[in-house]
Amino acid sequence: MTDENDNDEKQENGETAEASGLLEVEADETAVNSGGRAPSRAKSRGSISDQRKTVVRTGSRLSSRIESGLDKDDQRDNNSSRAPSAATFDSETTAGYDTDLEVEATILNLKRKQREQYDASGRNIYKEACRLNGVIPVSYFLRNITESELIMKHHGLGPAGTKAIAIALVGNTTIVKLNLSDNWLAPEGAFAIADMLRENCYITDLDLSDNKLGNQGAAALCSTLLQNSNLTHVTLSGNNFEDKCADAFADVILNNNKIEYLNLSNNTFGEAAGLAFGPALAENISMRQLDLSWNHIRGKGAVILAEGVGGNIGLRKLNLSWNGFGNEGTIALGKALASNNTLEELDITNNRITAEGSVLLGKGLAVIDSLKVLLIGKNPMQTAGCYAILKSVKENSNSTMEEIDFGNIQVNKDFEDLFKETLELLPNLKVKHGGTKEKVKPKPKMNPMAKLQKYIQVNNLRLVDFFNKFDKDGSMSVNYEEFEEGLLETGIDLDREEIDWLIKQFDKDGDGDIMYSTVFNRLTSPTSF
Known part of the structure; x- marks a missing residue:
């Protein structure tokens, strides 16, 4: 019996505290309507200052009652009996108060809108x-x-x-x-x-x-x-x-x-x-x-x-x-x-x-x-x-x-x-x-005797056959003019200077005739090249 009395007493004290809280809120609202000063912002639970108001939530009261050992029927009765006052309390208090989280969210929204309005990046x-x-x-x-x-x-x-x-x-x-x-x-x-x-x-x-x-x-x-x-x-x-x-x-x-x-x-x-x-x-x-x-x-x-x-x-x-x-x-x-x-x-x-x-x-x-x-x-x-x-x-x-x-x-x-x-x-x-130019050395000229020898070898000629190109009458001797014409007919690459040099080599006595025997000896002699 003593425990039941104590529980009933605690319940009555809780209802009394809630009623007192509602009266305080109603008093504040009355003060606002009558031109008095309204609370500046919402205050969180646990405030110790006399100037701050504590908002009591229904959920927290129900949690304390469940922990106190009440059965489900008592919880349902209490919920039904106190729900109207809790709803009234919430509607009345939130009309003039915001929680800290709600205020911060509002500030963030304002900042975001400001950023959207001023877009420095473009x-x-x-x-x-x-x-x-x-x-x-x-x-x-x-x-x-x-x-x-x-x-x-x-x-x-x-x-x-x-x-x-x-x-x-x-x-x-x-x-x-x-x-x-x-x-x-x-x-x-x-x-x-x-x-x-x-x-x-x-x-x-x-x-x-x-x-x-x-x-x-x-x-x-x-x-x-x-x-x-x-x-x-x-x-x-x-x-x-x-x-x-x-x-x-x-x-x-x-x-x-x-x-x-x-x-x-x-x-x-x-x-x-x-x-x-x-x-x-x-x-x-x-x-x-x-x-x-x-x-x-x-x-x-x-x-x-x-x-x-x-x-x-x-x-x-x-x-x-x-x-x-x-x-x-x-x-x-x-x-x-x-x-x-x-x-x-x-x-x-x-x-x-x-x-x-x-x-x-x-x-x-x-x-x-x-x-x-x-x-x-x-x-x-x-x-x-x-x-x-x-x-x-x-x-x-x-x-x-x-x-x-x-x-x-x-x-x-x-x-x-x-x-x-x-x-x-x-x-x-x-x-x-672009690089260094090397002095181009002139190619050494081929010995004219060597040119004649090369022509004979390339064309597979006997020396006598070669001489017969010059000796039209078969006398086995030719003059300068006949020798020069014969060289031109062969197509051998000889300039004027080289032709004159050959004439001197083949006519050592300078009588104006070039003998076959002299040509043979000069072309077959190793010292001629």
Whole structure:
């Protein structure tokens, strides 16, 4: 009886505590409705502060009753009797309170929405741009859009794919090096990239080579390059640029003071381009490397361009290979080297430079003290031209030359001897060439007597049969004229000098007749050969 009384007492105490809790909640709600201060947030179970409220859950009370030893009927009765108050309690308390977990989840959701609203990488923008332009998103671009270097060669983007990428890169802040070479951008793609570069201020290195941009694409890019102050390296090789857009690029060279590397190789720039580039290059002070290789710059254009090199004070590397400077342009280039004191590497491979042009180029090499590398191979200068170049370098007491490439040009022993002398002054100098020519020794001439003997053996003749070719009348002697005619009929390879030598050998007494006996003795004597 005592245990049952104790249990009933505990149950009554629990109901009393619950009722007290409900009264507290109702009191708080009344305070809120009446303008009082509501609780700021939900408090967890176990709080020890008097200011925090403890939320009592039905599940925890049922668990304590099961552990206390109540049977199932008591549990069911208690559940049914207390369920309304518990439901009322939960609905009333959760109206003004949240648990800690619910608050954290809400904060995470807000942060995620903020990230979605501000997409610094441009992934979402790219997907939407692809949808609007009717192209499939490139997964490689999505994976690497947050990298500092994006290399997308040979992806077949086309104008539409390029436009989608350009839209995504407008607000991108991570990519600083962009390579879209060989993607068939066409002029439309160039327009999109040009528009993007007007807004993007992070990309410093751009490669759009082999994209068939044409003159229209060149005009759009040049217009942007005049305004862009971030790009330092620009590669536009293989884009079918012609002289029509040369003035636009000349404006960039003249007015853009940020570009340090410009590659316009493998285009179709001609004489007019040289006329435009020369004056602009003379005024440029920021460019360090210029590549104009594999174009058609020649004639007056080559001369004016060379003069521009002479007036430039910032260029370090210049590639003019595979153009057509010829001797005219080479002479101007020699004068430019004499006045330039900053150029360190010059490539004029395959420019129709002859030995004469090499001598005139050497006048500049004898003066310039900054040039370290000279590439001048595959020119028709032959050994004499190579010798002239090396001699000029040797005579320059201030020369800092480290490498000269005479690729595919053979040199002779005189050149090798000069090189050994130059090494004493410039021990670090390396010279490449097409090999050393060996002096061709003239083949020793075959003894004329041996030629006659060989003819007799090859044709299986007796000596008398051979002589009968000369002795038409059978007198066993012939004069000089008959002997010479007979030799010509045989077809034996004998020149005038050799024939005269044979006549002297066969007519020792000089009477003008050649006897068979003399011919026999001379051809059968070992000392005759």
